[in-house]
Amino acid sequence: MSGLYFGTLAVLMLAAFFAVRSRAQALANVAAAPGMRDVRYSLHSLPIYHGLLAATLVLLPMLIVFAVGSPIVIKMAETQALARLPAEVVSDELSRGAALRDLYNILTGKFQGEASAQLKGAAEALRSATSYGNWIVFAIGVALAAAALFFSIGHVSSDFRARNSFERIVKMVLFACATVAVLTTIGIVFSVLYETLRFFFDPALKGRPTVTDFLFGTEWNPQAALRADQGDIKTAFGFIPLLTGTLLITLIAICVAGPLGLLSAIYLAEYATPSFRAWAKPVLEILAGIPTVVLGFFAALTVAPLIRGWGESFGLDIASESALAAGLVMGMMIIPFISSLSDDVINAVPQSMRDGAYALGATKSETIKQVILPAALPGIVSAFMLAISRAIGETMIVVMAAGLAANLTFNPLDAVTTITVQIKTILVGDQEFDSAKTLAAFALGFVLFFFTLILNVIALIIVRRYREQYD
Amino acid sequence: MDAIVANPSSATAAAHVMPGSGFKVSARDCNVYYGEKHALKSVSVDIPDRSVMAFIGPSGCGKSTFLRCINRMNDTIPICRVTGKITIDGQDVYDQSLDVVQLRARVGMVFQKPNPFPKSIYDNVAYGPRIHGFAQSRAELDQIVMTSLEKAGLLKEVKDRLTDSGTSLSGGQQQRLCIARAIAVSPEVILMDEPCSALDPIATARIEELIDELRSNYSIIIVTHSMQQAARVSQRTAFFHLGTLVEEGETGHIFTNPNDKRTQDYITGRIG
Ligand SMILES: Nc1ncnc2c1ncn2[C@@H]1O[C@H](COP(=O)(O)OP(=O)(O)O)[C@@H](O)[C@H]1O
Ligand SMILES: [Mg+2]
Numbered sequence: 001m002s003g004l005y006f007g008t009l010a011v012l013m014l015a016a017f018f019a020v021r022s023r024a025q026a027l028a029n030v031a032a033a034p035g036m037r038d039v040r041y042s043l044h045s046l047p048i049y050h051g052l053l054a055a056t057l058v059l060l061p062m063l064i065v066f067a068v069g070s071p072i073v074i075k076m077a078e079t080q081a082l083a084r085l086p087a088e089v090v091s092d093e094l095s096r097g098a099a100l101r102d103l104y105n106i107l108t109g110k111f112q113g114e115a116s117a118q119l120k121g122a123a124e125a126l127r128s129a130t131s132y133g134n135w136i137v138f139a140i141g142v143a144l145a146a147a148a149l150f151f152s153i154g155h156v157s158s159d160f161r162a163r164n165s166f167e168r169i170v171k172m173v174l175f176a177c178a179t180v181a182v183l184t185t186i187g188i189v190f191s192v193l194y195e196t197l198r199f200f201f202d203p204a205l206k207g208r209p210t211v212t213d214f215l216f217g218t219e220w221n222p223q224a225a226l227r228a229d230q231g232d233i234k235t236a237f238g239f240i241p242l243l244t245g246t247l248l249i250t251l252i253a254i255c256v257a258g259p260l261g262l263l264s265a266i267y268l269a270e271y272a273t274p275s276f277r278a279w280a281k282p283v284l285e286i287l288a289g290i291p292t293v294v295l296g297f298f299a300a301l302t303v304a305p306l307i308r309g310w311g312e313s314f315g316l317d318i319a320s321e322s323a324l325a326a327g328l329v330m331g332m333m334i335i336p337f338i339s340s341l342s343d344d345v346i347n348a349v350p351q352s353m354r355d356g357a358y359a360l361g362a363t364k365s366e367t368i369k370q371v372i373l374p375a376a377l378p379g380i381v382s383a384f385m386l387a388i389s390r391a392i393g394e395t396m397i398v399v400m401a402a403g404l405a406a407n408l409t410f411n412p413l414d415a416v417t418t419i420t421v422q423i424k425t426i427l428v429g430d431q432e433f434d435s436a437k438t439l440a441a442f443a444l445g446f447v448l449f450f451f452t453l454i455l456n457v458i459a460l461i462i463v464r465r466y467r468e469q470y471d
Numbered sequence: 472m473d474a475i476v477a478n479p480s481s482a483t484a485a486a487h488v489m490p491g492s493g494f495k496v497s498a499r500d501c502n503v504y505y506g507e508k509h510a511l512k513s514v515s516v517d518i519p520d521r522s523v524m525a526f527i528g529p530s531g532c533g534k535s536t537f538l539r540c541i542n543r544m545n546d547t548i549p550i551c552r553v554t555g556k557i558t559i560d561g562q563d564v565y566d567q568s569l570d571v572v573q574l575r576a577r578v579g580m581v582f583q584k585p586n587p588f589p590k591s592i593y594d595n596v597a598y599g600p601r602i603h604g605f606a607q608s609r610a611e612l613d614q615i616v617m618t619s620l621e622k623a624g625l626l627k628e629v630k631d632r633l634t635d636s637g638t639s640l641s642g643g644q645q646q647r648l649c650i651a652r653a654i655a656v657s658p659e660v661i662l663m664d665e666p667c668s669a670l671d672p673i674a675t676a677r678i679e680e681l682i683d684e685l686r687s688n689y690s691i692i693i694v695t696h697s698m699q700q701a702a703r704v705s706q707r708t709a710f711f712h713l714g715t716l717v718e719e720g721e722t723g724h725i726f727t728n729p730n731d732k733r734t735q736d737y738i739t740g741r742i743g
Binding site: 353354356357359360361363370371374 | 649
């Protein structure tokens with residue numbers, strides 16, 4: 001059915017485009033004839049704009065009718081079909097859903113076993129109501145499209161401003177796309193915010209913490225909530241261990257990636273031959289494309305045992321899951337963000353800066369240290385910020401390599417856990433959605449979002465403040 | 472008899488043979504190649520001390536290339552190769568034992584587009600003295616910065632805002648800042664590559680005045696596209712064409728009575 005609908009739509013659009021364009025072209029030909037060369041007769045808009053406008057006028061109503069009509073048809077058909085079933089079946093949400101699934105299975109021939117006559121009747125009703133409704137949608141759509149088509153043909157004239165109207169429609173479509181993107185972001189933020197507020201303030205929620213407990217508590221133990229009936233294990237939603245875990249791992253990662261990334265960027269931008277740079281840079285960027293799950297098991301299966309082995313040879317007892325292993329591998333993951341972006345900003349420093357320093361007798365390393373890096377600093381800082389927010393938001397590597405234990409520690413050899421890992425742990429598996437434990441994920445998500453937002457804002461401010469230092 | 476009918480340039484050529492005869496910079500048979508491209512062909516010229524020499528010629532004729540040979544800025548271009556001999560006070564610039572850092576402290580350079588560092592005005596001027604370790608104390612450095620700004624005719628305009636960014640100045644002020652920056656390392660030679668081509672007429676006039684003042688202490692070489700400018704600021708002029716030095720002599724002579732047809736064509740606007 002939708003195939004027919006969109007096929008017709010395409011045909012009507014093409015018809016509108018060519019019919020209206022050729023009509024406009026005919027007018028243009030008349031205007032171009034000898035003796036008619038006069039602004040009063042010439043076309044305001046090129047024929048192609050008349051055609052495009054007509055095609056758009058056909059497209060828009062048909063799309064709208066389909067988008068609005070189809071859900072209505074389905075809803076009405078289902079209501080009619082369910083009305084034929086016994087009242088106890090349709091009384092609650094669950095059995096209503098099951099019945100509908102049965103009906104659709106009968107219609108597609110996938111129903112297991114022998115269906116009752118009543119069920120078959122309902123299925124038949126569903127089918128006929130759906131097809132009846134679809135035909136009505138089709139008729140309305142085609143009628144509107146035809147109206148648009150005739151309207152457009154009738155409107156072709158030398159002073160009809162088709163170009164301006166078409167441009168206006170293009171602008172509106174673009175605006176609509178931008179609006180959707182922005183609204184989605186706002187929607188996500190508000191839904192997370194809403195659940196977060198419920199987590200803290202919903203009186204119906206058992207075991208919810210106060211905001212202070214959450215923000216300053218030093219014990220994280222959401223699991224206890226499940227077993228609250230088995231004894232009085234105290235549920236704990238103290239967020240501090242997660243924060244320290246996240247900061248510890250991010251710090252290790254930046255200690256690895258900061259120097260390595262920045263120094264390799266300097267090498268690539270200032271010392272490497274063009275041919276070396278031409279292949280080394282893409283290779284570095286591939287590192288950013290490795291799925292973090294792969295890096296995660298590399299961390300857990302290769303790096304962590306290595307660290308453990310080293311530790312043993314020094315007589316240290318290192319957990320097989322450690323912040324160090326996760327941080328090291330995460331550092332590797334963010335090297336390309338730092339190196340590639342820094343390389344770009346260093347290259348963007350104008351050659352005249354280098355010439356100025358060389359001409360004063362500065363050596364290459366003096367020039368880099370005292371002139372190029374300060375000039376490139378805003379860009380480098382924002383590269384670091386981007387890398388840090390990537391590190392804070394990273395989950396898989398930490399899940400695999402750093403463990404789940406919410407230890408409040410700054411010892412990189414201990415197992416720690418992070419905000420993202422706890423969100424994942426809380427939500428994995430079948431959960432009832434209304435427990436304090438599940439809603440805690442939203443609170444964590446909100447905090448995470450808040451952190452990365454702050455980082456991005458700082459980066460933006462730095463970049464904006466220093467932007468016009470050279471041009 | 473034949474020996475007497477020698478052309479006037481061979482008389483100068485004879486003078487060239489003796490180094491250290493009052494000339495600051497001397498080039499002999501200087502060739503520059505960018506990869507395969509032969510950009511500068513066998514240029515020989517003498518540049519006197521404490522005066523201004525102008526290089527003129529159509530775009531792409533090798534003026535900048537030659538200028539950049541004198542302070543070895545061409546070293547920073549990997550494909551560039553220089554042959555021949557250039558001396559400053561008789562000392563070979565391309566000698567293995569010569570340190571390019573010290574050479575560039577003796578030969579300052581000012582570029583076409585003002586290129587102050589994104590640092591404060593003070594730090595811009597102090598940059599050279601700092602990397603060469605010229606000042607033993609902060610007071611001494613202050614002294615160098617102030618004198619350089621003074622000599623570049625910029626001190627009055629910026630003395631209350633030395634901590635402002637050098638890039639916050641106007642184009643003409645930025646160029647004078649770059650001149651102050653070059654002067655701060657007390658060079659003997661100052662190379663200027665079209666220093667006024669990005670400036671308005673008033674800023675240009677200011678720089679030209681400045682060049683005239685600096686002449687009493689430095690040997691200045693200026694590349695310019697404006698023949699009026701060459702006539703106004705320089706004592707000697709060299710005309711380059713297609714990588715060769717066509718003619719060199721007193722500015723008044725070059726502009727009124729050139730020996731070569733190509734020079735004649737250029738200054739009358741027939742090649743450009
Ligand atoms: N970095 C470079 N690489 C290759 N060729 C160059 C380079 N710089 C200059 N050239 C070439 O050398 C010639 C002389 O250039 P240049 O000295 O800049 O001329 P001018 O300053 O007189 O306009 C030109 O043909 C130019 O294309
Ligand atoms: Mg040039």
